[in-house]
Amino acid sequence: MKQGNVLILGSGGREHAIAHSLSKSPLLKKLFCIPANPGIAELCQTDKISLSDFEALATFCEKEKIDLVVVGPEQPLAEGIVDFFTQKNILIFGPSQKAARIESSKAFAKNLMAKYKIPTASYKICNSKKQALQELSGFNEKLVVKASGLAAGKGVIICENHNEAKNVISEIFNTNKFGLAGKEIVLEEFMEGEEISVFAFTDGKSYVLLSSAQDHKRILEGDKGANTGGMGAYSPVPVATKEVLKEIKDKIIQPTISALANEGSVYKGVLYAGLMLTKNGIKVVEFNCRLGDPETQVVLPLVKSDLLELILACVQGNVKNYKLELSGKFASTVVLASKGYPEIYEKGKIINGLQNFKNSDELIIFHAGTKIVDGNLVTNGGRVFSITGVSENLQKSLDLVYKKIEEIGFDGKIFRKDIGYRALKGEKT
Ligand code: AMP
Ligand code: GLY
Numbered sequence: 001m002k003q004g005n006v007l008i009l010g011s012g013g014r015e016h017a018i019a020h021s022l023s024k025s026p027l028l029k030k031l032f033c034i035p036a037n038p039g040i041a042e043l044c045q046t047d048k049i050s051l052s053d054f055e056a057l058a059t060f061c062e063k064e065k066i067d068l069v070v071v072g073p074e075q076p077l078a079e080g081i082v083d084f085f086t087q088k089n090i091l092i093f094g095p096s097q098k099a100a101r102i103e104s105s106k107a108f109a110k111n112l113m114a115k116y117k118i119p120t121a122s123y124k125i126c127n128s129k130k131q132a133l134q135e136l137s138g139f140n141e142k143l144v145v146k147a148s149g150l151a152a153g154k155g156v157i158i159c160e161n162h163n164e165a166k167n168v169i170s171e172i173f174n175t176n177k178f179g180l181a182g183k184e185i186v187l188e189e190f191m192e193g194e195e196i197s198v199f200a201f202t203d204g205k206s207y208v209l210l211s212s213a214q215d216h217k218r219i220l221e222g223d224k225g226a227n228t229g230g231m232g233a234y235s236p237v238p239v240a241t242k243e244v245l246k247e248i249k250d251k252i253i254q255p256t257i258s259a260l261a262n263e264g265s266v267y268k269g270v271l272y273a274g275l276m277l278t279k280n281g282i283k284v285v286e287f288n289c290r291l292g293d294p295e296t297q298v299v300l301p302l303v304k305s306d307l308l309e310l311i312l313a314c315v316q317g318n319v320k321n322y323k324l325e326l327s328g329k330f331a332s333t334v335v336l337a338s339k340g341y342p343e344i345y346e347k348g349k350i351i352n353g354l355q356n357f358k359n360s361d362e363l364i365i366f367h368a369g370t371k372i373v374d375g376n377l378v379t380n381g382g383r384v385f386s387i388t389g390v391s392e393n394l395q396k397s398l399d400l401v402y403k404k405i406e407e408i409g410f411d412g413k414i415f416r417k418d419i420g421y422r423a424l425k426g427e428k429t
Contacts, residue, residue, distance in 0.1 A: 005065055006308065007032040008044065009051055009081075010072025013335075013386045014293035016366040018070060018307070019043045020359070021300045025308035032064060038377060039367025039385075051076045054084045061090050068093065070311060074290050077269075078104035078150055093311045095289050098265040102256075103272075103289040106186045107148045113284060116259040118252055120284040121189040129173035135187055136162050136169075144188040145169060149181025153229055158190065193278040194422060195285065196237045197295050198245075200253050200273070201310055204266040206319040207257060208310070209249065211302050211326055212240035213295040214422065219342060221418040228342040229383055232419035234332040234394055235298040239277060247282055248275065256287070268314055294386045297366050298331040301390050332397040333388040334405060334419050338369070339412030341382035346412065347371075349379040353408040363400050364388045379410055394420050 006022055008015050008031070016039045023031055023043045034057065036046035045064075049056045051073070061069065069085060071077055071094040080097035094100075101108040113120045124139075125148070126132035136143075145168045147155030155178055159165035165187075172182045196214055200207040213235040219225040240248075252273055260267040272288035291299075300307065304325040313322040338345035351370065354377060359365060366388065369381015385408070389400030398420055405415060 003027055003029045004067030005030045005032065007034065007061060007064070007066045007069045008040075008072060009034055009057070009069065009076060011035045011037050011040070011368075012072065012293050013366040013368040013383065014291055014296040015072040016040050016368070017296045017300045017364075017388075018072060018291070020364060020366070021303065021307040022070070025306045027306065027308045027312070029067075032066065034060070037367045038370050038372050039365065051081075052079060054079075054081055057081075058085065058088050058090060061085075067091060068311070068315070070094075071269075072290065074100070074103050074150060074288065077289050082269075091315055093315050094269040095267050096265070099260055099267040099269075100289040101265070102260065102267070102287040104150050105148055106146050106286070107184050109287050110186055112256070112259055112263065116255055118255050118259070118284060119281055121191050123186050123188045126185050126187060127183070129169055132169045132173070132185060132187060133166060136165055139187060139189065142190045144190055145172070146186040146188060147172065147178040147182040148184040148186055149178065151178045151181045153227065154178075155181060156227070191276050191278050191283055191285070193276045194239050195274065195276050196240050197233075197292050198240075198248055198253070198273050198275065199291060199295070199299060200257070200271040201314050201319065201324075202257055202267060202269070202271055203314045203317045203319040204257065204261055204268045205317070206322075207253060207271070208319060208322060208324040209245070209253070210299040210324075211236040212245070213237065213292070213299050215292065215295055216416060216419055219416075221416050222421075226342050228337070230292070230294045230335065231337065231416045232332070232334045232386070233292075233294045233298045234330070234397070234420040234423060235295070235302060236330070238423050244277065244282065248273070252282065252284060293368075294333050294335055294383075297333040297364075297386045297388045301331050301361075301364060301388055302327050302329055327390075329390050329392060330394045330397050331388055331390045332394060332401055332420050333366075333386045334398075334401050334415050335368075335386045336384050336405065336408065336410075337382055337414050338379050338384060338410075339414055341414065345382055347378070347380050348373065349411040351377045351379060351384070351408065351410045362390050363404060364390075365404075384410065384413075394423055
């Protein structure tokens, strides 16, 4: 592909960040996004097609002469969009359905890690309530219960004791709480330590790592309250030193890519490793088959190389010869969410303060749950925007973001004021 048309699939802050980076590429002819959001629509031609309707998406690609498809979310990957498009000879970036099991089946991921000695929490896979209740005795009081399948980020429950775990297990099997995703569950040892996310772009053999990131999953400051999709992130993470990164590469990333290839599930795309730096070494919390949200909003603005060139190197099997350049700067992002999130929240609140705003290299607003109604930009989701600052140090990047947040208004706007606090405190585990 000398210069081509690219279609991004998805509609969140992550996809806006992908669009923002791709739109700068000299290799790009025209950018498209389905279903997109108003922020993305400023950069792309958009359309409304269901991401499960592979036939309709392929017809769109033929009509618009799309040269490459970049998949944002996990659902279409788990449903086999890469296999479908590959059969139709349409170039697509992401793992096959089999390889995407690294995220879509926690049982598959855990068994793979056990077989290839990739460090992770000890676990048991259970297919019935009876079995799960029996297996509990093999765990410490505090443990984690997980639905094996995709559960929109809600399938992980940390239980303080076995009684709580019994109730959770009974609820999952009796009420079918997670549907098919909860037919099989994983009981897991509870781990403690600082969490980091790393993203490997791979062609199935070789890979390059973007800079490390730390998400803030809880709704309240100090990492309290309910789990969310992510309330903010920063990159790079100070605890991810050169030595730590070397261990991650040697003991986790390369062995996982090789293991998947060895099992006949060659992994092309982005391998997202959620890791915990425990007292007993670095362990995998989970793998995802895509970029993270909101981590993408900090890791991509730090990439100096052409993102499209990197994606093509993965799709075409050239990562071995690819040299990734990072800017050496720091980025942080803070999510503005609707009051009530992650539970019930209202939509349709008018958003003020963005009328004359233009994204720059230092300050970028990535849309997520926004919509245009009667010419007004209004809220249309739990996570509404994420605002990214890029600077020569973390504090300066955060100052840029928090100053901008003061200028943006919508009824019931909520956000965390402590993004990056672990790094700023120099907190170590
Ligand atoms: P996930 O939805 O798989 O990203 O998990 C959500 C969060 O649950 C993770 O970011 C961790 O903070 C926590 N978690 C998952 N598994 C474990 C574990 N085995 N021990 C401690 N915390 C965990
Ligand atoms: N930031 C967490 C995720 O994307 O799964």
